[in-house]
Amino acid sequence: MQFTVSALLLGAGAGLVAGHPSSLFHSNSKHAEAAELAKRASCTFTTLSAAVAGKKSCTAIVLNGIAVTAGKTLDMTDLTKGTTVTFEGTTTFGYKEWDGPLVSFSGTDITVKGASGHVIDMNGAAWWDGEGSNGGKTKPKGFYAHSLTDSTITGLNIKNTPIQCYSINGASNLKIVNPVIDNSAGDVTDGGHNTDAFDIGSSTGVYISGANVKNQDDCLAINSGTDISFTGGTCSGGHGLSIGSVGGRDDNTVENVYIANTKVINSDQAVRIKTVSGATGSVKNITYSGISMSNIAKYGIVIEQDYENGDPTGTPTSGVPITDVTLKSITGAVVSDAQPYYLLCASCSDWTTSGIAITGGKTSKSCKGEPSGVKLC
Numbered sequence: 001m002q003f004t005v006s007a008l009l010l011g012a013g014a015g016l017v018a019g020h021p022s023s024l025f026h027s028n029s030k031h032a033e034a035a036e037l038a039k040r041a042s043c044t045f046t047t048l049s050a051a052v053a054g055k056k057s058c059t060a061i062v063l064n065g066i067a068v069t070a071g072k073t074l075d076m077t078d079l080t081k082g083t084t085v086t087f088e089g090t091t092t093f094g095y096k097e098w099d100g101p102l103v104s105f106s107g108t109d110i111t112v113k114g115a116s117g118h119v120i121d122m123n124g125a126a127w128w129d130g131e132g133s134n135g136g137k138t139k140p141k142g143f144y145a146h147s148l149t150d151s152t153i154t155g156l157n158i159k160n161t162p163i164q165c166y167s168i169n170g171a172s173n174l175k176i177v178n179p180v181i182d183n184s185a186g187d188v189t190d191g192g193h194n195t196d197a198f199d200i201g202s203s204t205g206v207y208i209s210g211a212n213v214k215n216q217d218d219c220l221a222i223n224s225g226t227d228i229s230f231t232g233g234t235c236s237g238g239h240g241l242s243i244g245s246v247g248g249r250d251d252n253t254v255e256n257v258y259i260a261n262t263k264v265i266n267s268d269q270a271v272r273i274k275t276v277s278g279a280t281g282s283v284k285n286i287t288y289s290g291i292s293m294s295n296i297a298k299y300g301i302v303i304e305q306d307y308e309n310g311d312p313t314g315t316p317t318s319g320v321p322i323t324d325v326t327l328k329s330i331t332g333a334v335v336s337d338a339q340p341y342y343l344l345c346a347s348c349s350d351w352t353t354s355g356i357a358i359t360g361g362k363t364s365k366s367c368k369g370e371p372s373g374v375k376l377c
């Protein structure tokens with residue numbers, strides 16, 4: 001038997017039933033009762049096949065030390081409404097060149113959490129070649145949080161993602177609390193690349209708090225979506241807190257974003273908004289507040305409307321206006337050959353700035369199209 005079921009008989013004192021769930025379905029007359037019981041069941045799975053086969057019959061799932069077969073997804077999609085999934089022990093993944101994802105969740109009213117001492121170790125070093133998703137080995141994506149509604153992911157400890165970690169898409173009212181992503185082992189020559197921590201698209205209501213991220217690309221990248229917050233985080237080693245690139249996808253609207261009280265250290269930039277050259281869309285009602293930075297290698301604050309497949313063209317376009325932006329209490333230092341501010345706007349308006357003090361670096365090479373009343377550089 002590959003898994004055990006223990007069902008707590010709610011409302012019936014301390015009754016405890018243990019056995020294979022199929023035994024609950026032997027009697028037709030008891031079928032409805034048994035089905036109800038199975039839904040309440042708590043299941044501990046120690047193999048991938050048992051977890052995938054049994055996920056629908058349990059609403060309290062424990063994934064204990066699962067070694068995920070190379071080329072397979074730890075598939076927790078389409079869970080029963082109200083399910084709780086707890087990671088225990090070390091979750092590992094075999095090596096294969098494929099697109100992934102390594103882990104995938106979907107459902108409504110889902111709670112995902114980690115037991116004390118657990119780690120989801122994605123074995124990134126097996127794939128890392130310094131090329132990320134631009135070439136070299138085909139690398140699997142990490143953690144799909146797609147179509148998760150009214151759900152919470154709390155305290156997951158993930159390390160060594162081959163490329164991007166969380167892909168959040170089609171989510172609605174999703175909270176991610178105290179997530180840890182440690183890709184610092186990828187800080188080597190030909191190591192981790194494109195290891196974005198959180199990529200958000202086409203979602204409404206995504207609230208990330210207390211993130212602790214060490215990686216080599218965006219800590220946060222919002223490509224589209226509304227009502228998104230990222231608060232109380234620490235981002236180290238990567239590309240900072242990004243909106244964009246926006247434009248050129250199916251969904252090109254980013255609205256109502258609140259990014260606050262976050263430290264960005266040892267990163268290429270701290271605050272970044274980039275829209276795609278020649279594309280259409282909109283970036284609206286964006287707040288960055290209480291952002292502190294140190295050892296920033298390229299730009300403290302960079303907002304540019306000239307992005308093109310990784311390369312800025314140098315000429316901003318106005319198809320994705322950036323409006324209603326608040327930049328408040330953004331402080332810290334960039335390295336000596338970095339630029340504190342870089343602004344390349346063709347359509348930027350209704351911004352307010354206060355308490356911005358970034359030291360170090362050299363005079364900004366570009367400060368084009370500052371909205372009226374704003375004097376960053």
Ligand SMILES: *[C@@H]1O[C@H](CO)[C@@H](O)[C@H](O)[C@H]1NC(C)=O
Binds near residue numbers: 227255285287
């Ligand atoms: C702007 O976004 C914030 C979230 O940062 C939200 O609370 C507020 O309601 C939005 N304002 C408008 C006018 O939608």
